[in-house]
Amino acid sequence: MRDHYREVGGRDNVKDVSHCITRLRFHLKDESKADTEDLRATKGVIDVIQAGGQYQVVVGATVDAIYQDLVQVGGFQENAEVQDNPDTEKDLARGKKKDPFTRLLGVISEILQPVLGVLMAGGFIKSLLALTAVAGWLANDSSTYMVLSAIGDSAFYYFPLIIGWTSAKKFGLKPVMGMALGGILVYPTLVALTGVDPLYTIGAGTIFESKVYDDIFGIPLVMQAYSSTIIPAIFIVWVAAKFHKWLMGALPALVASFLANIITLFVCGIAGLVIIGPVTTILSNIVAAIIMALINFQPAIAGFVIGTFWSLLVMFGLHWGIIPLWFLDVATYGYDPINPLVYAGGCAIVGACIAIIVRTRSGQENADVNVPALISSIFGVNEPALYGLLIPRPKAMWATFVSAGVGGAIAGLFGAKLYSFGASGPLGFPSFINPAGIDTGFVGLVVSGIVAFVCALVAVMVIGVKKEEGKGFTLKVE
Numbered sequence: 001m002r003d004h005y006r007e008v009g010g011r012d013n014v015k016d017v018s019h020c021i022t023r024l025r026f027h028l029k030d031e032s033k034a035d036t037e038d039l040r041a042t043k044g045v046i047d048v049i050q051a052g053g054q055y056q057v058v059v060g061a062t063v064d065a066i067y068q069d070l071v072q073v074g075g076f077q078e079n080a081e082v083q084d085n086p087d088t089e090k091d092l093a094r095g096k097k098k099d100p101f102t103r104l105l106g107v108i109s110e111i112l113q114p115v116l117g118v119l120m121a122g123g124f125i126k127s128l129l130a131l132t133a134v135a136g137w138l139a140n141d142s143s144t145y146m147v148l149s150a151i152g153d154s155a156f157y158y159f160p161l162i163i164g165w166t167s168a169k170k171f172g173l174k175p176v177m178g179m180a181l182g183g184i185l186v187y188p189t190l191v192a193l194t195g196v197d198p199l200y201t202i203g204a205g206t207i208f209e210s211k212v213y214d215d216i217f218g219i220p221l222v223m224q225a226y227s228s229t230i231i232p233a234i235f236i237v238w239v240a241a242k243f244h245k246w247l248m249g250a251l252p253a254l255v256a257s258f259l260a261n262i263i264t265l266f267v268c269g270i271a272g273l274v275i276i277g278p279v280t281t282i283l284s285n286i287v288a289a290i291i292m293a294l295i296n297f298q299p300a301i302a303g304f305v306i307g308t309f310w311s312l313l314v315m316f317g318l319h320w321g322i323i324p325l326w327f328l329d330v331a332t333y334g335y336d337p338i339n340p341l342v343y344a345g346g347c348a349i350v351g352a353c354i355a356i357i358v359r360t361r362s363g364q365e366n367a368d369v370n371v372p373a374l375i376s377s378i379f380g381v382n383e384p385a386l387y388g389l390l391i392p393r394p395k396a397m398w399a400t401f402v403s404a405g406v407g408g409a410i411a412g413l414f415g416a417k418l419y420s421f422g423a424s425g426p427l428g429f430p431s432f433i434n435p436a437g438i439d440t441g442f443v444g445l446v447v448s449g450i451v452a453f454v455c456a457l458v459a460v461m462v463i464g465v466k467k468e469e470g471k472g473f474t475l476k477v478e
Helices: 036-040 060-073 086-093 100-135 143-157 159-171 175-184 188-193 231-250 253-297 299-315 323-333 340-359 363-378 383-390 394-414 425-432 440-463
Strands: 014-019 023-028 047-051 054-058 200-202 210-216 219-222 473-476
Touching: 014 060, 023 060, 036 047, 100 143, 100 159, 100 231, 100 363, 100 383, 143 159, 159 175, 159 231, 175 231, 175 253, 210 253, 219 253, 231 253, 253 299, 299 340, 299 394, 340 363, 340 383, 340 394, 340 425, 340 440, 363 383, 363 425, 383 394, 394 440, 425 440
Parallel strands: none
Antiparallel strands: 014 023, 014 473, 023 054, 047 054, 200 210, 210 219
16 A cells, blocks of 8 residues: 555545545545556455545555555645545535434544544453353452453543543544543542532432532532543533634733633533533433333333433433432342343344444454454443444444344333342343242343344344444545
């Protein structure tokens, strides 16, 4: 590829070039100038695809090295910010604007793209640890287990910090500022506040109930666990990028750079804690209230709703109003009827992963991304599959979510219950066995997992694995 960049029509024919996990994505002024067949015959090139206004050169796992090669050899200047795509602007002008949720998923996909590798690695390590625990090879309270768990879980625990970095690159803010803002959400001292009794509760007994752990300048501080969430960090960095840009234009040029950083970190850091916290807490309470109302009305309907949307709730950090109910139910009644409604989701994701592996032509992509995501999902670590495989494929994602909903409906219909807390994901089925023996609830739970697995497998096989990815990292030709 080093000697063949001219085969896309030369430097003057390239508007910009980006990359994802396996592909170089060119926007060419005139695709007819590219020598596609010669490029396909080039050593190291797996395929050339022309789709969606992009000239895509599939090169596999070496894409980043080739990308860096293009920066130096092709005369490109790497831009720290992701620039707007001119072709996308034309599409918007023609009325091809996507719905807000689809656009949001597209932004999330772009932001997650740079961290998929470390998610796969961390998920694989966590999967191996889960295996050792199930097999009894390593005690959960051993120092070895705790160290390895920290290594595997680090990226997930500090996800808001990592997302702060990638979001900053997307929105045009300095990455280190994004990291600082994301890091506030998982700062140990603030996280520790959630482990003690709150000072008082606002709106007790209503959906607006919020536990106040402290205050900032007299403003109530409502905290929740932000670990593994992405939306709060993305929103904070997006606001910070807008605010910082405004400050740079409003402040005197002599002190703008210095003061803009201070004011942005101070204002947006506080705003993130006093606004994002209360808003997500209230939304979590609303979601929990709706789900409990559905369970009381008809468990099967509740199973379909919560099973379908559970992964989205987790992604938006809105599941925290529900999880405490699991522990409360088990402690109070000896069982919980809510958790079984989301069990089939892990099985559906496993089925989708297998279908994507089968339908993907690139062996390199399977080895680098798809197979590790499958292994992680089998052991209950769904983030690599969700962020790396499903979000870039909206049709496959929704097929998987609906399959999970069908499984959830079956679990609700059979009255499945959680009796203890054990392994996560498909391997966690022993936690649903009634201490008195196998009952119809457990049978229904097993059936729900099998049905969700088969439905997702078949649906994704039929739908296909076409991606709707964002641009990734962009090079602009000067």
